[in-house]
Amino acid sequence: MTRFRILLLSCLLLTVASGTAQSSNHPDAAVGAQGRAIHDSAIVVDTHADTTQRFLDEGFDIGSTDPNDVGHLSLDKARRGNLGAEFFSIWVDPETNQGHFAQHTFDLIDSVYEQATHHPDRMMMAFSVRDIERAHKEHKLAALMGIEGGHSIESDMRLLRDYYRLGVRYMTLSWSNTNEWADSSGDMNDTKIQHHNGLTDFGKQVVLEMNRLGMIVDISHVADKTFWDTIAVTKAPVIASHSSARALVDAPRNMTDDMLRGVAKNGGVVQVNFFSGFLDQDYRNQMLAQEKDQTAAIQKYVDSLKTQGKPVNYIGVNRMEREWMAKIPRPPFKSLIDHIDHIAKVAGVDHVGLGSDFDGVSGATPQGMDSAADLPKITQALLDRGYSADDIKKILGGNLLRVFRQVEAVSREMQSHPN
Numbered sequence: 001m002t003r004f005r006i007l008l009l010s011c012l013l014l015t016v017a018s019g020t021a022q023s024s025n026h027p028d029a030a031v032g033a034q035g036r037a038i039h040d041s042a043i044v045v046d047t048h049a050d051t052t053q054r055f056l057d058e059g060f061d062i063g064s065t066d067p068n069d070v071g072h073l074s075l076d077k078a079r080r081g082n083l084g085a086e087f088f089s090i091w092v093d094p095e096t097n098q099g100h101f102a103q104h105t106f107d108l109i110d111s112v113y114e115q116a117t118h119h120p121d122r123m124m125m126a127f128s129v130r131d132i133e134r135a136h137k138e139h140k141l142a143a144l145m146g147i148e149g150g151h152s153i154e155s156d157m158r159l160l161r162d163y164y165r166l167g168v169r170y171m172t173l174s175w176s177n178t179n180e181w182a183d184s185s186g187d188m189n190d191t192k193i194q195h196h197n198g199l200t201d202f203g204k205q206v207v208l209e210m211n212r213l214g215m216i217v218d219i220s221h222v223a224d225k226t227f228w229d230t231i232a233v234t235k236a237p238v239i240a241s242h243s244s245a246r247a248l249v250d251a252p253r254n255m256t257d258d259m260l261r262g263v264a265k266n267g268g269v270v271q272v273n274f275f276s277g278f279l280d281q282d283y284r285n286q287m288l289a290q291e292k293d294q295t296a297a298i299q300k301y302v303d304s305l306k307t308q309g310k311p312v313n314y315i316g317v318n319r320m321e322r323e324w325m326a327k328i329p330r331p332p333f334k335s336l337i338d339h340i341d342h343i344a345k346v347a348g349v350d351h352v353g354l355g356s357d358f359d360g361v362s363g364a365t366p367q368g369m370d371s372a373a374d375l376p377k378i379t380q381a382l383l384d385r386g387y388s389a390d391d392i393k394k395i396l397g398g399n400l401l402r403v404f405r406q407v408e409a410v411s412r413e414m415q416s417h418p419n
């Protein structure tokens with residue numbers, strides 16, 4: 001989720017996002033026979049989609065084949081793109097859910113299960129590497145869940161364990177908001193927010209408890225100091241479920257080359273975010289230039305809803321964000337490949353993967369990347385840049401599966417030797 005924090009006008013450097021259907025007006029890069037064959041032989045894993053908000057707020061059915069639907073993800077689009085596993089984001093807006101983070105977390109978790117229940121022939125809940133492999137053999141989409149933002153645990157370790165028991169397999173330590181125990185990259189310049197200089201002692205305990213449970217530690221969104229504190233304390237490899245490279249685009253949410261090398265040393269993986277505002281500096285500059293007007297327009301809309309006593313939810317705000325983002329020309333497809341390539345060069349090809357942020361960026365993705373059906377174009381583009389079939393398959397999902405397997409092994413080890 002890369003959205004405006006609706007009610008926070010401090011919106012500073014935040015991870016704005018949006019854009020409407022913005023259909024790409026240049027011809028799709030052709031995927032050749034070799035590219036298609038490599039792509040179809042891989043287990044493709046995407047570690048971040050916000051389609052979950054659509055399930056809950058719009059009643060969206062992932063089985064939809066509506067040709068006018070501008071969403072990034074459906075079972076049909078996943079099939080066309082040979083997407084094998086998706087981590088559905090469990091993102092609780094900290095502004096609109098004050099006082100009931102856990103309840104909203106549970107509601108989102110339920111919405112993913114409900115989709116799987118309605119489509120047992122094409123989708124299954126998955127909780128392990130073995131489940132992902134089984135889903136692949138059965139030609140079903142493996143549905144996993146990752147919590148986006150440590151505020152969901154309400155500073156309660158028991159809730160963290162309950163989320164694991166319900167199937168949550170990663171947690172992003174913070175979203176754009178600093179919580180009680182982890183600083184976020186999203187509000188470091190906001191002097192009204194109480195910061196902790198990274199992770200608090202409780203935050204470090206959360207990381208270790210996640211290691212023990214077998215829940216992947218996700219450092220997307222966190223402040224740089226939180227990142228380094230996490231790397232120092234974790235006993236298992238970490239992921240950045242949806243983050244790109246700061247050397248290419250100067251966004252606080254993107255990772256510096258030192259951080260990329262830190263993840264490599266830790267054995268983890270950085271999953272590249274497809275949001276145009278993280279991939280292309282020109283796009284980002286235009287986005288920041290219109291930010292004040294955009295924020296004011298959305299605030300006006302939210303205020304009018306409140307005046308009318310109507311609820312403020314994701315749908316209306318998302319629609320407005322899409323309209324604003326659509327004003328900015330989409331960056332070329334190569335901007336996405338540039339980030340994959342940069343991370344592969346700095347961290348190594350074993351430490352890069354895909355974390356689309358589908359349905360969480362209000363349509364603002366590069367030209368040619370309109371939905372999960374376009375994933376094979378990434379394979380073709382990497383092939384064109386000289387990547388081997390083996391390396392491409394690592395990027396498409398192999399690296400993530402390796403990290404997940406190691407997280408499972410560390411969990412078994414910690415549980416067999418309790419202190």
Ligand SMILES: [Zn+2]
Nearest residue numbers: 001002148242
């Ligand atoms: Zn996010």
